[in-house]
Amino acid sequence: xxxxxxxxxxxxxxxxxxxxxxxxxxxxxxxxxxxxxxxxxxxxxxxxxxxxxxxxxxxxxxxxxxxxxxxxxxxxxxxxxxxxxxxxxxxxxxxxxxxxxxxxxxxxxxxxxxxxxxxxxxxxxxxxxxxxxxxxxxxxxxxxxxxxxxxxxxxxxxxxxxxxxxxxxxxxxxxxxxxxxxxxxxxxxxxxxxxxxxxxxxxxxxxxxxxxxxxxxxxxxxxxxxxxxxxxxxxxxxxxxxxxxxxxxxxxxxxxxxxxxxxxxxxxxxxxxxxxxxxxxxxxxxxxxxxxxxxxxxxxxxxxxxxxxxxxxxxxxxxxxxxxxxxxxxxxxxxxxxxxxxxxxxxxxxxxxxx
Numbered sequence: 155x156x157x158x159x160x161x162x163x164x165x166x167x168x169x170x171x172x173x174x175x176x177x178x179x180x181x182x183x184x185x186x187x188x189x190x191x192x193x194x195x196x197x198x199x200x201x202x203x204x205x206x207x208x209x210x211x212x213x214x215x216x217x218x219x220x221x222x223x224x225x226x227x228x229x230x231x232x233x234x235x236x237x238x239x240x241x242x243x244x245x246x247x248x249x250x251x252x253x254x255x256x257x258x259x260x261x262x263x264x265x266x267x268x269x270x271x272x273x274x275x276x277x278x279x280x281x282x283x284x285x286x287x288x289x290x291x292x293x294x295x296x297x298x299x300x301x302x303x304x305x306x307x308x309x310x311x312x313x314x315x316x317x318x319x320x321x322x323x324x325x326x327x328x329x330x331x332x333x334x335x336x337x338x339x340x341x342x343x344x345x346x347x348x349x350x351x352x353x354x355x356x357x358x359x360x361x362x363x364x365x366x367x368x369x370x371x372x373x374x375x376x377x378x379x380x381x382x383x384x385x386x387x388x389x390x391x392x393x394x395x396x397x398x399x400x401x402x403x404x405x406x407x408x409x410x411x412x413x414x415x416x417x418x419x420x421x422x423x424x425x426x427x428x429x430x431x432x433x434x435x436x437x438x439x440x441x442x443x444x445x446x447x448x449x450x451x452x453x454x455x456x457x458x459x460x461x462x463x464x465x466x467x468x469x470x471x472x473x474x475x476x477x478x479x480x481x482x483x484x485x486x487x488x489x490x491x492x493x494x495x496x497x498x499x500x501x502x503x504x505x506x507x508x509x
Contacts, residue, residue, distance in 0.1 A: 366464035
């Protein structure tokens with residue numbers, strides 16, 4: 155498949171419980187697909203939907219074989235193979251560790267989930283208007299940078315995808331998004347009290363990601379003797395006194411500092427907590443923005459620090475942290491409720507797998 159069509163391919167392979175775009179994500183990978191459901195007693199099936207697309211290389215008589223029934227709704231081998239082919243095209247050039255049998259199990263489970271959600275949408279009388287499908291279709295065309303409908307249809311045709319198939323898939327995805335929103339997302343909330351508890355329990359971890367900006371002057375002793383260290387301390391106190399009289403920190407750093415940052419006026423740049431040695435960092439973060447530290451001795455010499463700025467879990471920093479926490483807690487609750495809802499609709503379903 156040409157690279158531009160990957161967005162379309164993704165739209166076509168969507169099945170199972172894809173989380174809608176309105177759910178906040180904060181870096182956590184999507185959970186693994188659920189394992190295939192247990193076999194249930196066989197019940198009467200109906201013919202598979204003839205309009206479902208099948209991969210061209212496979213015999214149609216084979217792909218028409220029903221391999222699962224979900225509440226009397228058939229899933230054919232062709233549907234599963236189509237999803238696997240699309241998945242492999244999406245991941246072309248990447249190593250796929252799963253065997254064909256494992257892929258078959260995973261994508262069958264995904265299609266079963268998808269069919270159950272569509273059936274729930276039917277029970278809830280959820281409707282997707284033609285205008286909504288056209289809007290989603292227009293978004294796909296925009297992503298592919300196709301200027302006309304004819305150009306888009308020709309692109310689909312080259313890949314063996316009919317416009318009616320694409321529209322049906324988009325309609326199904328919109329119906330699933332709506333039913334998941336109604337049954338899951340609208341029933342999840344995060345309170346301020348929950349955010350407060352998370353903030354206090356994880357304050358140290360949250361502070362680790364905060365940044366700060368500092369400058370530095372390093373006075374190095376001319377030798378290892380006590381006298382050399384005493385002389386270095388005296389020079390550091392002189393520099394500190396000059397800073398107290400209003401001298402420019404950057405100029406004094408260029409003149410006196412033996413650190414690599416001297417040429418940049420002692421500028422250490424943007425730092426995150428944990429980047430520097432703990433003793434050095436504690437000296438810097440003990441300051442308020444604009445403050446200069448007293449000379450501090452390390453194994454290298456005497457350091458003088460100036461804190462330019464630092465982020466904190468107060469003010470704007472607190473607001474950002476709370477937004478992040480709200481997203482984390484929402485996702486945890488969303489995932490738990492989504493899993494519970496899927497288990498619930500599976501428990502009351504009759505599912506037969508014929509693999």
